[in-house]
Amino acid sequence: MPMTAPDYTRMFTPGTAFSYENGTTGTLAPVEVGELALPTGRIVACDPFVNLGTGDVQPFTVEVAPGRYPVQAAVATLLRPGAEPGPRPHTRVAAVRLLVRAEPATSWELALLPGQDPAELxxxxxxxxxxxxxxxxFYDASADSAFPGTEDEEGPVWAAMEAVGDGPAVFFAEGEDGHGLAGFTSGWGDGSYPTWIGRDAAGEVVCFVTDFFVAPVGPDPSA
Structure with a gap:
C-alpha cells in the first residue's frame, strides 16, 4: 500500500525527541516562518530555485478559503553520541506546515496534483x-510570477535566503503586489518529498505538511 503519514502533531510539539540507529538524538521545536497570503486559496509547493516563475508547477487539487495562514517549520536539533551541545547546534528542517485551522488532525491524505491517483502507488x-x-x-498559485530574478540568482527570494545567517534555515520573501513565499531548506538536501493534508474529525482541512524525512516520529509511547 502507499506510504502512510506519521504523527505530524508530535513533530510540531516542542521537545519531541527521536533517535537514529547510530545513536544520534534529535529534539524538535516549532519555528515560525511567516504568515502567508493565499488570495486564491490554491497552494503550490516546490523548489523555488528550480520551479518558481516557470509556470510548470500546478497547485494542489485541494484548495482552502482565501486568507492569510501561518507557516511553521519543525526544526530538529541533532546531537551525536557523547557530544556536548555547542554554541552553534546542528539543525535540520524536518517538516513544514501551512496551518489552516487550529484543530487537531485526525486523518491524513496525500496532497495531489491534477491527474495523480493514489491507487497507482x-x-x-x-x-x-x-x-x-x-x-x-509554499506560495499561492497567483504568485508564480511575483518574484522576478529568481532564475538569475537575484531578487527577493535569494535575498531572503542569504539573510538567514546562523539561525534555522527558514525564510520569508516578499514579492510584487503583496505576494509572499515561505521558504525553507529541505532536510538533508535534494530528493523527492511528500506533502500531506490533515483533516479534522468533521473532514475540514486543518493543515498541509511537507515531510523531509529527518525525524522518524511515531505514536507517543506514553499515550
Whole structure:
C-alpha cells in the first residue's frame, strides 16, 4: 500500500525527541516562518530555485478559503553520541506546515496534483515534489510570477535566503503586489518529498505538511 503519514502533531510539539540507529538524538521545536497570503486559496509547493516563475508547477487539487495562514517549520536539533551541545547546534528542517485551522488532525491524505491517483502507488510509494537546490516552499498559485530574478540568482527570494545567517534555515520573501513565499531548506538536501493534508474529525482541512524525512516520529509511547 502507499506510504502512510506519521504523527505530524508530535513533530510540531516542542521537545519531541527521536533517535537514529547510530545513536544520534534529535529534539524538535516549532519555528515560525511567516504568515502567508493565499488570495486564491490554491497552494503550490516546490523548489523555488528550480520551479518558481516557470509556470510548470500546478497547485494542489485541494484548495482552502482565501486568507492569510501561518507557516511553521519543525526544526530538529541533532546531537551525536557523547557530544556536548555547542554554541552553534546542528539543525535540520524536518517538516513544514501551512496551518489552516487550529484543530487537531485526525486523518491524513496525500496532497495531489491534477491527474495523480493514489491507487497507482506501490508499497510505501508517494507523490511528492522534487528538490534539486536543497530548498522547498509554499506560495499561492497567483504568485508564480511575483518574484522576478529568481532564475538569475537575484531578487527577493535569494535575498531572503542569504539573510538567514546562523539561525534555522527558514525564510520569508516578499514579492510584487503583496505576494509572499515561505521558504525553507529541505532536510538533508535534494530528493523527492511528500506533502500531506490533515483533516479534522468533521473532514475540514486543518493543515498541509511537507515531510523531509529527518525525524522518524511515531505514536507517543506514553499515550
Amino acid at each position: 506501490g508499497e510505501d510509494e508517494f507523490f511528492g515534489y522534487d528538490v534539486d537546490a536543497g530548498t522547498g516552499c
